[in-house]
Amino acid sequence: MLCKICKAKGKREKAVIFIRHHKLALCKNHFLEWFEKQTLKTIKHFSMFNRGEKIGVAVSGGKDSLSLWQLLTEAGFETVGIHISLGIGKDNYSEKSLKLCEKLSEKLNRPLIVFDLKEEFGYTIEEIAKLSGRKDVCSVCGTFKRYLMNKIAIEENLSVVATGHNLDDESAVLLSNTIRWETGYLGRQYPVLSEREGFARKVKPFCFLTEKEIVSYAILKGIDFMETGCPNAKTATSPVYKQALAFLEHKMAGTKFRFYKEFLKKAKPLFEKEAKEEYNLTPCKICGMPTTANVCSVCRILEKIRGVNAKSGKN
Amino acid sequence: MLCKICKAKGKREKAVIFIRHHKLALCKNHFLEWFEKQTLKTIKHFSMFNRGEKIGVAVSGGKDSLSLWQLLTEAGFETVGIHISLGIGKDNYSEKSLKLCEKLSEKLNRPLIVFDLKEEFGYTIEEIAKLSGRKDVCSVCGTFKRYLMNKIAIEENLSVVATGHNLDDESAVLLSNTIRWETGYLGRQYPVLSEREGFARKVKPFCFLTEKEIVSYAILKGIDFMETGCPNAKTATSPVYKQALAFLEHKMAGTKFRFYKEFLKKAKPLFEKEAKEEYNLTPCKICGMPTTANVCSVCRILEKIRGVNAKSGKN
Numbered sequence: 066m067l068c069k070i071c072k073a074k075g076k077r078e079k080a081v082i083f084i085r086h087h088k089l090a091l092c093k094n095h096f097l098e099w100f101e102k103q104t105l106k107t108i109k110h111f112s113m114f115n116r117g118e119k120i121g122v123a124v125s126g127g128k129d130s131l132s133l134w135q136l137l138t139e140a141g142f143e144t145v146g147i148h149i150s151l152g153i154g155k156d157n158y159s160e161k162s163l164k165l166c167e168k169l170s171e172k173l174n175r176p177l178i179v180f181d182l183k184e185e186f187g188y189t190i191e192e193i194a195k196l197s198g199r200k201d202v203c204s205v206c207g208t209f210k211r212y213l214m215n216k217i218a219i220e221e222n223l224s225v226v227a228t229g230h231n232l233d234d235e236s237a238v239l240l241s242n243t244i245r246w247e248t249g250y251l252g253r254q255y256p257v258l259s260e261r262e263g264f265a266r267k268v269k270p271f272c273f274l275t276e277k278e279i280v281s282y283a284i285l286k287g288i289d290f291m292e293t294g295c296p297n298a299k300t301a302t303s304p305v306y307k308q309a310l311a312f313l314e315h316k317m318a319g320t321k322f323r324f325y326k327e328f329l330k331k332a333k334p335l336f337e338k339e340a341k342e343e344y345n346l347t348p349c350k351i352c353g354m355p356t357t358a359n360v361c362s363v364c365r366i367l368e369k370i371r372g373v374n375a376k377s378g379k380n
Numbered sequence: 381m382l383c384k385i386c387k388a389k390g391k392r393e394k395a396v397i398f399i400r401h402h403k404l405a406l407c408k409n410h411f412l413e414w415f416e417k418q419t420l421k422t423i424k425h426f427s428m429f430n431r432g433e434k435i436g437v438a439v440s441g442g443k444d445s446l447s448l449w450q451l452l453t454e455a456g457f458e459t460v461g462i463h464i465s466l467g468i469g470k471d472n473y474s475e476k477s478l479k480l481c482e483k484l485s486e487k488l489n490r491p492l493i494v495f496d497l498k499e500e501f502g503y504t505i506e507e508i509a510k511l512s513g514r515k516d517v518c519s520v521c522g523t524f525k526r527y528l529m530n531k532i533a534i535e536e537n538l539s540v541v542a543t544g545h546n547l548d549d550e551s552a553v554l555l556s557n558t559i560r561w562e563t564g565y566l567g568r569q570y571p572v573l574s575e576r577e578g579f580a581r582k583v584k585p586f587c588f589l590t591e592k593e594i595v596s597y598a599i600l601k602g603i604d605f606m607e608t609g610c611p612n613a614k615t616a617t618s619p620v621y622k623q624a625l626a627f628l629e630h631k632m633a634g635t636k637f638r639f640y641k642e643f644l645k646k647a648k649p650l651f652e653k654e655a656k657e658e659y660n661l662t663p664c665k666i667c668g669m670p671t672t673a674n675v676c677s678v679c680r681i682l683e684k685i686r687g688v689n690a691k692s693g694k695n
Contacts, residue, residue: 244628244635244638244639245638245639245642246639246642246643246645246647248646248647248650305631305632308627309628312623312624312627313559313620313621313624316620317620320559323559323560324559324560324561327560327561328561330561331561331563332561332563335563335650335651339650
């Protein structure tokens with residue numbers, strides 16, 4: 066297959082990727098150009114951030130977040146990497162992840178902020194989940210990561226945190242919320258979550274790009290990334306929705322893209338009023354971060370497990 | 381597995397079916413009782429029809445519509461079967477279908493109205509689709525069946541037409557409308573379509589019962605039905621959505637049921653205003669049935685193919 070853009074210019078260049086839902090075969094250079102353009106278009110369309118802002122990029126060590134960090138930096142944005150080290154020992158998962166983030170930090174010559182859960186709190190994420198009596202590590206991990214990313218952004222005066230969520234992630238979450246008709250969540254699902262008192266803005270510049278496109282970008286850009294997923298991820302239900310969408314995508318190319326895009330355009334506005342619950346945010350009595358309760362959920366979990374261990378004499 | 385209801389009464393009776401999403405194992409008698417109760421509950425909940433009304437049952441010869449006819453008749457409703465004979469010759473599909481409807485008509489001692497497309501219009505459904513230049517036979521067939529069912533109901537003074545659409549059908553249509561965010565269709569999808577001038581009420585009493593439950597009912601009731609689907613159905617896209625839902629159902633029992641039920645409760649009201657387009661209905665200049673144009677879509681198709689054949693000397 067030949068690159069469509071080269072062909073239009075009368076040149077013969079072999080395509081390295083075929084983007085099925087856009088019917089687009091592209092060579093390395095034109096793919097990288099297209100990929101960057103798509104990302105910048107999304108940033109502009111949703112007014113995610115401006116040139117003057119300092120952008121925190123939440124980096125896990127995976128293809129999505131590392132690609133995002135490199136792309137934003139090369140596009141001239143002032144970036145800072147933020148990495149939460151979770152202390153997952155299996156296959157040296159957390160250690161390897163941190164190293165890959167540090168490697169890209171050096172390559173891009175941009176600072177990396179590292180928060181080590183075990184060092185700061187005394188427990189790894191798996192210990193926190195276990196001691197607090199939660200079976201679903203992924204849900205506890207999500208709560209801690211969202212909390213810490215926001216806390217670090219606020220402390221470091223970063224007005225915005227960018228995450229590597231891609232089209233496969235966003236459409237799977239959308240399908241999950243739709244199949245259960247979680248009208249409140251549907252009213253909130255959006256590529257931008259505005260800043261409020263105590264909350265940095267959250268943005269997803271890769272929300273219209275597929276996993277396949279991002280992995281291609283990462284490889285063509287020579288980014289070293291974690292090739293295995295988190296060893297705990299098998300407990301999450303999102304793979305089920307990803308598989309259902311992959312099946313629909315296989316049968317009808319472009320399903321994921323249209324499903325998410327049309328949702329934002331036509332359906333999300335209808336759900337919006339369902340999402341507007343009135344709730345008062347007050348500073349958490351322990352950490353000072355905004356919460357609807359007296360003590361925020363992260364501090365509650367930490368208090369609980371510290372209490373448990375104090376009683377059993379471990380702490 | 382033992383019947384749950386018999387067990388509760390201290391009896392040991394082998395279950396013939398396990399209804400996974402209700403976690404209910406039932407013997408023959410208790411299953412039939414449960415099935416009838418569910419149907420009557422749906423009829424009552426959505427005010428589908430009352431005892432005094434004469435009900436047209438759209439029968440194709442398949443398990444769903446024939447089971448519905450038998451159930452409604454046995455429950456004491458005054459029913460009339462309506463069958464559209466489409467002239468599908470492959471595997472003698474239409475001939476066999478008609479015979480099965482006639483057989484049940486005799487068994488139930490209820491009248492059957494038969495409309496033969498070839499006799500009345502001069503063409504089978506496949507000829508109509510081909511001559512009118514439509515590749516998708518299923519869509520033309522749907523248009524003709526809806527038109528004729530309504531026309532016959534109006535002519536026969538039947539205030540309501542009941543169809544055998546089941547949970548698998550309804551949830552697949554819902555998924556298809558959702559994946560494409562067809563907000564107008566989503567605002568109209570409901571187990572009851574109210575009557576208006578020139579339109580009989582349309583109801584779906586089996587909308588919460590699965591294919592598996594209905595086929596079990598048909599077999600246990602000794603109903604003879606077409607075991608093969610329509611030979612043209614492979615061109616329809618709904619199997620793709622049915623397969624996607626079957627996958628989700630397999631992974632998370634009850635998905636289809638909750639997806640459809642929660643939609644009706646929580647999401648449909650939000651889409652309703654999207655469905656309220658103002659359109660004026662006037663009688664079709666040819667057949668007199670209500671239409672938004674001068675000539676209704678069925679008459680337009682028939683005029684077109686009669687014109688084509690007149691020109692080519694075939695008619």
